[in-house]
Amino acid sequence: MFIHQYTSAGRSWGLLLALFTALTLSFSACKKQEDNPPTLSTISEIINTGSKFTLLKAALVRAGLDGTLSQPGTYTVFAPTDDAFKLFGYADAAAINAAPVDVLKAVLQYHVLGTQLMSSAIPVAVNTAQQTLLANAVLYTSKVTSTSSTSATSTTLSVNGAHVLQADGQASNGVIYAIDRVLLPPIFGNVAATIQSIPILLPTASFKLLQSAVTKAGVGSILIGTGPITIFAPTDAAFTAVGYDSATIAKAPAGLLTNLLSYHVLNSRTYTPLITNGSSLTTLQGGTITAGISTTALTVTGRGNANTPSNITGPDITATNGVVHIIDRLLVP
Incomplete structure (x- = not known):
């Protein structure tokens, strides 16, 4: 009887020892993973x-900036996809290598920003200024x-005229947005x-007639003022x-x-991401223009355009005091 009790107790202690050893090994493995x-x-x-950043890679190499984003730091990169470059x-790396x-x-x-900016830290607001690595820009x-x-x-999240496709891509030296x-x-x-x-x-874009009209009207101060303003700039062909x-x-008054x-x-x-289909935009003249979306472009239509819209053919060109959208038809009040 005594021997039986001792044997049972020994087995119990053996099981406890095995369990303790297993727990210790498991804890050690977890600790190593944490460390x-x-x-x-x-x-x-x-x-x-990244398969969607091949042209960005080529551009960084061409500009000699690929090493910068390999260094330790807290960068934020707004990364254009290959489709954005096209x-x-x-169209391809050869075109990028031909660029100045x-x-x-x-x-x-x-x-690129010099600090890490997570999307949760971006305020719910339009046009929050963020300093880039380009001086004074x-x-x-x-x-x-x-x-x-x-x-x-x-x-929805956008930066200038670009939509954010994917946010908060974590990296060892910052964050990346597509x-x-x-x-x-x-x-x-x-703007001027x-x-x-x-x-x-x-x-292919020319604005000589727009510049002549601005000079004749004497409204150049609007385009060089502190702003901010947005101008829908008609090409010469539109005039x-x-x-x-x-x-x-x-000869015009x-x-x-x-x-x-x-x-x-x-x-x-x-910027165009802030313009919605059917929205009414109040102009400096006091009248309104109507925004729309065609099969190929965002459009704007003046009250006197007889429902014939003007296509925004060159959107979201940033100036220090505003933004320029190239349009292919004059807007008639």
Whole structure:
């Protein structure tokens, strides 16, 4: 009897010892995992291995900035996808390698903040200025919430004229956002200087008649003031389509041109992600224009355009005091 009790007790102690050993080993394994958490990739590594960032990778190498995003730090990168680069006119790496290095470097620096900015830290507001790595150049984040007919609340996030496709990609040296457009920095200065310089970026666009009309009307101060403003800038082709050439503009009364031009200006910085289909936009002239969406572009229509919309063919060109949208038809008050 005594031997049986001893044997049973021995077995119990043996089981307890085995259980204690297993728990100890399990705790040690967990402790090692805590001491050695999974290593996050750098922003550069995420871009280099991401299938949708091949053109961004080529651009960073071309500009000599690929090493910067490999270094320790707290960066925020708004990363244009390959589709964004193609929309901007860079079809492949060869096109990127043909771009001037200084221009490409400025454009890429404009996509990077020197501090980590999580989406939860972005305020619910439009056009919150964020300083970029490009000297004296800020970009603008906008977070907008809306409620559907079923009372469901949704939040949209944009930066300048780009929609955020994916937010808060964690990296060892910061955070990365995927965006659907390349952001143009305000490298040309104010709205007037930007309109004058757009043909450098888009050689097919010309605004000589718009500039002549601004001079004749004497409203240039609006375009160089502190702003912010938004201008829907008609091309030369848009002016000539309704009978305005340089001679006609020279003979036109200044008041008529002032009324016409101020109808193309909003007294705010309005990027296209902030414009909704069917919205009414109040102009500096006092009248309204109506926004719409066609199969190919965002449109704006003046009250006197007989329901014939103007396409925004070059959206969201940032200036220091506002934003420029290129349009293909004159807006008639």
